[in-house]
Structure formats: C-alpha cells, structure tokens
Amino acid sequence: MAAIAPARLAALTxxxxxxxxxxxxxxxxxxxxxYLRARLRGPSMIQYYPDELSVARFNRMGGDFKIQDWDEYQRLSDVEEKKRRGKGAPKKAKSPAESRRQSRKR
Structure with a gap:
C-alpha cells in the first residue's frame, strides 16, 4: 500500500x-x-437587563405629573455657583476673531 504524498493532502485540504x-x-x-464566528453577547444582555426608569425619562414620557430631579437641580446650582466664582466654562467664540486659538497663531 503506497502512502499519499503530503502535497496531495495539502491540496485536498x-x-x-x-x-x-x-x-x-x-x-x-x-x-x-x-471568536469571530461566536454569537454576539450584546443583544442577549440587553434583553436580560430591564430598561432603567430614570427621573428624566419619566418626565419625558408625557402626562401632567412631573417629578423634581434633585440630582439635576444640584448640578445646575453647582454650575451657577462656579460661574459666580469665575470657575465656569469659558464662553464660546462667536466669530474667528474672538477665538483664543486664532489670537495665538501668528
């Protein structure tokens, strides 16, 4: 019985x-x-965990009843206080002349 040549086996494969x-x-x-052939896990995980109902999502649902979002209220008051102390975000430039980046390029 003759052995099959490795080149023939490679061609067959x-x-x-x-x-x-x-x-x-x-x-x-x-x-x-x-891993590329494996089924994606994301859709199954999304189905497993229920949608979280936040205060903002509840208020957007519509209706007359609204809930006060205390976290958002606190965030806005912190931003206002920072602005009063001069620590807030800088104002956006309305034109290229007002831009800080433009004034630096010379």
Whole structure:
C-alpha cells in the first residue's frame, strides 16, 4: 500500500476549505476565527437587563405629573455657583476673531 504524498493532502485540504467555505490555515496560526464566528453577547444582555426608569425619562414620557430631579437641580446650582466664582466654562467664540486659538497663531 503506497502512502499519499503530503502535497496531495495539502491540496485536498485547500479544496475542502474552498468548497465548505472554511479558513485554510496549514500552519495552525492563531487567527481568532473562533471568536469571530461566536454569537454576539450584546443583544442577549440587553434583553436580560430591564430598561432603567430614570427621573428624566419619566418626565419625558408625557402626562401632567412631573417629578423634581434633585440630582439635576444640584448640578445646575453647582454650575451657577462656579460661574459666580469665575470657575465656569469659558464662553464660546462667536466669530474667528474672538477665538483664543486664532489670537495665538501668528
């Protein structure tokens, strides 16, 4: 019984990969194909965890009943206090002439 030549076996493997549309990897290099073929986990996780109902989302739902969002109220008061102390965000430039970046370029 004669042994089959390695070149013929490699050609057979290459043809099999073409026919069945699999990756031809004769050197067994890691390709990550296992992870690329795997089912995505994101949609299942989104279905598992329920939607969180926040105060802002409740107020946007419509209706006459509104809830005071104390966290947002506190944030806005902190921003106002920072502005009064001069620590707030800088004003946006209305034109390129007012831009700080333009004045630096010379």
């Amino acid at each position: 290459r043809m099999r990969c073409e026919i069945f549309q699999t990756a031809y990897n004769p050197t067994s290099v890691r390709t990550g194909a296992k």
